[in-house]
Amino acid sequence: MFSLHGIGVGGGIVIGRARRLEASERDVPRYRVCDDQVERELARLETAIEVVKAELQAIAEQLPEEGPAEARALLDVHAMILDDPALVDAARDSVREHLRNAEWAFAAQATHLAAQFDEIDDEYLRERGRDVLQVADRVTRVLSGSRTRTYTGRDEPRIFVAEDLSPADMLSLRSAVGFAIDQGGATSHTAILARGMNVPAVVGAGLASRLIADDDWLVLDGEQGVVIVAPDESVLSQYRHLQALSLREREALQKLLHVPAITKDGTSIQLCANIERPDEAVAALAGGAEGVGLFRSEFLFLNRRELPDEDEQYEAYREAVVAMQGRPVTIRTLDVGADKALARSGAQIAQNPALGRRAIRYCLSQPTMFLAQLRAILRASAHGPVRLLIPMLAHGHEIDQTLRLIGIAKVQLSERGIAFDEGMPVGGMVEIPAAALSASLFVRRLDFLSIGTNDLTQYTLAIDRADHEVASLYEPFHPSVLRLVAMTIRAARRAGKPVAVCGEMAGDWGAAHLLLGMGLREFSMHPASLLRVKREILRADVTQLAPRVARLLQAVDPLRMRAQLARLVGAP
Numbered sequence: 001m002f003s004l005h006g007i008g009v010g011g012g013i014v015i016g017r018a019r020r021l022e023a024s025e026r027d028v029p030r031y032r033v034c035d036d037q038v039e040r041e042l043a044r045l046e047t048a049i050e051v052v053k054a055e056l057q058a059i060a061e062q063l064p065e066e067g068p069a070e071a072r073a074l075l076d077v078h079a080m081i082l083d084d085p086a087l088v089d090a091a092r093d094s095v096r097e098h099l100r101n102a103e104w105a106f107a108a109q110a111t112h113l114a115a116q117f118d119e120i121d122d123e124y125l126r127e128r129g130r131d132v133l134q135v136a137d138r139v140t141r142v143l144s145g146s147r148t149r150t151y152t153g154r155d156e157p158r159i160f161v162a163e164d165l166s167p168a169d170m171l172s173l174r175s176a177v178g179f180a181i182d183q184g185g186a187t188s189h190t191a192i193l194a195r196g197m198n199v200p201a202v203v204g205a206g207l208a209s210r211l212i213a214d215d216d217w218l219v220l221d222g223e224q225g226v227v228i229v230a231p232d233e234s235v236l237s238q239y240r241h242l243q244a245l246s247l248r249e250r251e252a253l254q255k256l257l258h259v260p261a262i263t264k265d266g267t268s269i270q271l272c273a274n275i276e277r278p279d280e281a282v283a284a285l286a287g288g289a290e291g292v293g294l295f296r297s298e299f300l301f302l303n304r305r306e307l308p309d310e311d312e313q314y315e316a317y318r319e320a321v322v323a324m325q326g327r328p329v330t331i332r333t334l335d336v337g338a339d340k341a342l343a344r345s346g347a348q349i350a351q352n353p354a355l356g357r358r359a360i361r362y363c364l365s366q367p368t369m370f371l372a373q374l375r376a377i378l379r380a381s382a383h384g385p386v387r388l389l390i391p392m393l394a395h396g397h398e399i400d401q402t403l404r405l406i407g408i409a410k411v412q413l414s415e416r417g418i419a420f421d422e423g424m425p426v427g428g429m430v431e432i433p434a435a436a437l438s439a440s441l442f443v444r445r446l447d448f449l450s451i452g453t454n455d456l457t458q459y460t461l462a463i464d465r466a467d468h469e470v471a472s473l474y475e476p477f478h479p480s481v482l483r484l485v486a487m488t489i490r491a492a493r494r495a496g497k498p499v500a501v502c503g504e505m506a507g508d509w510g511a512a513h514l515l516l517g518m519g520l521r522e523f524s525m526h527p528a529s530l531l532r533v534k535r536e537i538l539r540a541d542v543t544q545l546a547p548r549v550a551r552l553l554q555a556v557d558p559l560r561m562r563a564q565l566a567r568l569v570g571a572p
């Protein structure tokens with residue numbers, strides 16, 4: 001037995017077996033198919049192999065005559081790998097016998113073969129292992145280009161262990177019951193998705209992927225950030241007891257489901273949910289959300305080669321709007337870039353993606369694509385209250401350009417005779433210090449603001465939110481971050497416009513009193529946190545909190561800030 005320590009991102013405690021993910025398998029969709037889907041899966045595999053062979057042939061034909069001979073030889077090797085029965089037949093058998101989907105069967109067999117090459121004491125042959133993985137990557141990418149993906153719910157529940165997982169990887173692992181990941185920080189999108197899936201997760205877990213073997217028994221405590229490998233009986237019984245306690249707490253919280261979120265002094269607070277996929281709206285509603293405060297639309301765009309067109313997006317947005325039964329749905333326009341990269345081949349890797357052409361910067365540079373999204377959001381607004389949210393604002397002209405494009409999208413829809421809400425509110429995210437400092441000006445051109453504390457912390461402190469090496473310095477309660485949050489809330493309230501916090505701070509029950517004291521009346525968080533935060537709201541008295549928080553914001557020392565915050569939470 002031994003334990004590993006990282007950053008807990010919530011979700012409670014899980015006891016289960018490990019499933020290690022190798023790099024080549026990570027972003028591969030993994031699900032079991034039904035018996036009657038086996039032939040279809042085999043046909044998909046056949047087609048993908050043929051497509052890759054044709055791709056390789058096309059590349060070979062385009063090679064210049066005088067090009068390096070090795071390149072041609074390498075392409076030949078790759079083509080031969082696609083005829084190797086040890087790879088292809090074994091993958092077919094895995095589809096038939098283990099009912100794995102084609103991507104999973106092919107990637108897993110490639111990893112197995114590559115590991116065998118790796119053991120050979122000959123450098124040339126060891127390199128062939130890498131070729132196998134590259135070919136497998138091509139095949140699985142072709143396979144994943146298909147739009148429809150059926151999750152049968154028959155996948156084995158496992159705790160997934162990996163060196164790193166991109167948000168796109170996570171989307172293919174819906175059957176996970178836990179995650180232990182070497183890299184990542186508390187507000188990395190990997191951690192956020194784990195919270196959205198409501199499964200225990202530990203990120204920044206150091207050497208987890210190297211020290212944990214497939215099938216090891218694990219205790220994973222997502223609250224404390226601990227992974228215990230091969231626990232003995234006494235540890236197991238201790239954690240079973242903790243699991244029972246947390247279950248009891250959850251049952252107690254459940255009683256608050258229909259209690260309105262009103263503070264002791266009678267202030268009504270709006271609690272909304274963050275979602276990444278339209279079908280999560282159902283869970284949000286069941287969890288007591290009064291609306292969707294943040295629909296991260298970019299998750300419709302990840303993990304695929306063909307981007308969703310206007311109709312597909314419209315269907316997704318409409319699904320969420322209809323599911324929320326008349327409650328507002330805030331759809332954020334595409335926020336790609338940094339750790340949420342589009343899977344477009346040939347796209348240049350930015351030198352510093354978090355500071356690069358991401359989010360609204362990217363959208364404004366792709367007006368055709370952006371207009372399609374704006375039309376899709378507008379069309380969804382005909383089915384219930386929709387609010388449009390612009391991510392990563394830094395400049396006033398980004399607001400003007402987006403408003404102009406929304407105007408164009410409206411004209412285009414009107415010309416097609418398609419219904420939409422003419423008065424759909426348009427808001428902006430405050431997640432860059434420049435936006436917080438300009439909030440009073442930005443809010444004049446917008447209908448509402450939403451504060452993204454995850455990026456606001458990252459950009460204020462210059463700490464990569466996904467980098468576990470600097471995770472200990474990532475401090476959302478740094479006085480500078482809190483002052484920017486308070487400044488934004490004040491600016492919106494003065495202008496008489498709604499303002500929310502939709503970063504992870506909103507779901508941190510320890511921050512609820514602080515935010516209430518700053519004047520916040522709208523919180524948006526992952527649905528699993530709604531009731532815990534509601535409990536704090538029911539205990540709070542904002543008339544007392546406001547002056548205390550004003551004093552607290554004068555504190556200059558981040559260490560003192562934490563201590564004072566604890567006293568605020570403990571306050572009657």
Ligand code: PEP
Binds near residue numbers: 452453
């Ligand atoms: C944020 O930055 O706080 C936010 C809500 O956006 P995301 O986490 O998707 O970057």
Ligand code: MG
Binds near residue numbers: 431452454455
């Ligand atoms: Mg953000």
